[in-house]
Amino acid sequence: MDVKLAIEKTLSAPDKKVTSSDNFQLFVKDIVKSEVRIVFKSLSEDGVQAGKKDIDKSRRKITKKVIQGDKGRHRMDTASIDKIKAYVKSYLIQKFVHR
Numbered sequence: 001m002d003v004k005l006a007i008e009k010t011l012s013a014p015d016k017k018v019t020s021s022d023n024f025q026l027f028v029k030d031i032v033k034s035e036v037r038i039v040f041k042s043l044s045e046d047g048v049q050a051g052k053k054d055i056d057k058s059r060r061k062i063t064k065k066v067i068q069g070d071k072g073r074h075r076m077d078t079a080s081i082d083k084i085k086a087y088v089k090s091y092l093i094q095k096f097v098h099r
Contacts, residue, residue: 024074025067031081032063035088048096058095062088 036059040050050058066084 020074021072024070024076025063027076028066028070028084029063031084032059032066032088035085036062036092039089039092043092043096046097050096054096058092062091065091 036055040048040055043050066087070080
């Protein structure tokens, strides 16, 4: 997902009042969701299988860890996005490839 597109989508999503914390959480969810989809497509080509529940549980756990790790700074720059993507890849590979 393009960084600018993700930020625009996050900022324009709800009509209600949102805090920067809510924007950041939506932003992280979008990035993690798209990256999990990409990584699982790659892993499925290599023969790794995972159920929908496993994928959803992993996505929620990754999102929670990323938000906790940010410690309230709400960083939405490209370096942070690259770190999130790297964390998603390493987490999923560790969890599903090394079973």
